Amino acid sequence: MISNYKEFKLFLKTIENRPKLLLHSCCGPCSSHVLELLNNYFSITIFYSNDCIFPLEEYYHRLHEQIKIVQEMNLDINIVIPPYDKADYNKAVKGQENLGEHSIRCYSCFLERLTKTAKYAADNQFSYFTTTLSISPYKNSSWLNEIGYKLEREYGIKYLYSDFKKEDGYKRSIALSKEYDLYRQDYCGCIYSLNERGLKE
Numbered sequence: 001m002i003s004n005y006k007e008f009k010l011f012l013k014t015i016e017n018r019p020k021l022l023l024h025s026c027c028g029p030c031s032s033h034v035l036e037l038l039n040n041y042f043s044i045t046i047f048y049s050n051d052c053i054f055p056l057e058e059y060y061h062r063l064h065e066q067i068k069i070v071q072e073m074n075l076d077i078n079i080v081i082p083p084y085d086k087a088d089y090n091k092a093v094k095g096q097e098n099l100g101e102h103s104i105r106c107y108s109c110f111l112e113r114l115t116k117t118a119k120y121a122a123d124n125q126f127s128y129f130t131t132t133l134s135i136s137p138y139k140n141s142s143w144l145n146e147i148g149y150k151l152e153r154e155y156g157i158k159y160l161y162s163d164f165k166k167e168d169g170y171k172r173s174i175a176l177s178k179e180y181d182l183y184r185q186d187y188c189g190c191i192y193s194l195n196e197r198g199l200k201e
Helices: 005-012 028-038 056-072 086-092 104-123 141-155 169-179 191-196
Strands: 020-024 043-047 078-080 128-131
Touching: 020 028, 020 104, 028 043, 028 056, 028 169, 043 104, 056 078, 086 104, 104 128, 104 141, 128 141
Parallel strands: 020 043, 020 128, 043 078
Antiparallel strands: none
């Protein structure tokens, strides 16, 4: 089991024949550097599962930018778009709505999205699954990896360690977003983060 980014980079050098990777992605900007980093090692499919995003117009705006970055980077990558189900997110964070960003509410949100990712990966013969979420300095990579390895055991599908903010990954994502003129959102995505930042619903 990989436990740090150095081990992760060494592991990449051992990858052969581009195994199938299901990459959960929250948005185009966060995926940009991750796609750049992993595309030479894996045959990637993006899994755009983000029931937390509010409002629905924002969900589709971010999806549009996800499609755009794949096209602009000229990548041969499919995007799987499971049904948007706000009820699943609401159920996942029930009782935690007012705990604030970076709280257990976020952990529950990560778990909801990554569970769907792991299940889809296991059901569709992928070799690995992982997420772009760890590129953000505002996301707890330890939580994400804890959840990933838990789901690996539960679903029998290998989890690829992620802490993509390392080695200036986040800065690179900003540069790529500017290069490809991507929309960069100013809140996490859920209605609670929107309200907590004092932005208009």
